[in-house]
Amino acid sequence: MADKLIQNIPFSILDLAPITEGNNAGITFKNSLRLARRVEELGFNRYWLAEHHNMESVASSATSVLIGYIAGGTNSIRVGSGGIMLPNHAPLVVAEQFGTLASLYPGRIDLGLGRAPGTDQVTARALRRNYMETAQDFPEDVMALQTYFSAENSGAKVRAIPGEGLDIPIWILGSSTDSARLAAHLGLPYAFASHFAPAHFLEAIELYRRNFRPSQHLARPYVMACVNVIAADTSEEAERLATSFFQLATGIITGRRRPLQPPVDSMDGLWGEYEEAAVRQMMKYTFIGDRGRIGRDLAYFQQRTQLDELMVTSHIYDPQARIHSYEVLKSVQDER
Structure with a gap:
């Protein structure tokens, strides 16, 4: 039986809109919508999309546009960044x-905010042109957003219309203790990127909880963490599907990035000893296996972290296998 800790927390999805080898962004978007509709049926809580730029394997660069597409094609699941x-x-x-998204899809839009550029420095400069904001300006920018969303800003010279007076939940995203301190100081929910940055995860969420200051937005700390999950009917099949993810992660380590590759029977020759060690360290919070193995591993993870919500991302080449991975995951939670 799945651990009660797992049964009692919401499950959510992070989609990087992966471009698979041999396909294009248009197909990717259709696959994302198909996935969103299925996980909505399964009872997942949120469907978030991540902003990345200049990456052959990621199609979610125009994040707010894609959020609108997913929200417009679903009915109840929360959709956000x-x-x-x-x-x-x-x-x-x-x-x-x-504000536009929340006006179109009231009560369903989340705004998760990160302080990194989501790309390399050359691309970051191309994105910003003469706009000189940096990560150091992040706290002020978050507070500026809160001001634009507040009804009290109606008398200001600069107003967000639509946006003003709308209840759009803001989340602080992060992979370090700096983001944890900011989320705690502002009394906002905190989402940690443990799916690729595990080093400071446990320290950051403990710091956030210890220093949390209640606000008009949130009375108590709320922690969500993202992990990698690749599930299948057998652990052997899950391990094979995971080779697409390992190839992608190896490309990140080596700088040789490509669209998401088909799975292979073995990673021999595709990564060396150094690359494998680096990938496994970076992807520490990765859960691969059948329903029983996933259930046991996630129950132990939840026992250690006491998360309020679990977000999952799954880099799987075949769209139907990706959907089935989430079906297997949800069956762990729904098991009685």
Whole structure:
């Protein structure tokens, strides 16, 4: 039987809109919508999309546009950003975009905010042109967004319309203790990127909980973490599906990035000893296996972390196998 800790927390999805080898962004978007509709049926809580740029394997660069597409094709699941990389954007533009989304899909839009550019430095400069904001300006930009969303801003010279007066939940995303301190100080929910940055995960969520200051937005700390899950009917099949993910992660380590590759029977010759060690360290919070193995491993993970919500991302080449991975995952939670 699945651990009660797992049964009692919401499950959510992070989608990087993966472009698979031999396909294009248009097919990717259709696959994302198909996945969103299925996980909505299964009872997942949120469907978030991440902003990345200049990456052959990721199609979610125009994040707010894609959020609108997914929200428009679903009925009840919350849809949002995991996240909008705020240094790339003027806060007013973000407020207007998400005010528009929240007006179109009331009660369903989340705004997760990150302080990194979501790309390399050369691309970051191309995105910003003469806009000189940096990660150091992130706290001020978050507070500027809160001001634009507040009804009290109605008398200001600069207003976000639509956006003003709307209840759009803001989340602080992070992979370090700096983001944890900011989320705690502002009294906002905190989402940690443990799916690729495990080093400071446990320290950051403990710091956030210890220093949390209640706010008008949130009375008590709320922690969500993202992990990698690749599930199948057998552990052997899950391990094979995971080779697509391992190839992608190896490309990140080596700088030789490609669209998401088909699975292979063995990673021999595709990574060396150094690359394998680096991938496994970076992807520490990765859960691969059948229902029983996934259930046991996630129960232990939840026992250690006491998360309020679990977000999952799954880099699987075949769209139907990706959907089935989430079906297997949800069956762990629904097991009685």
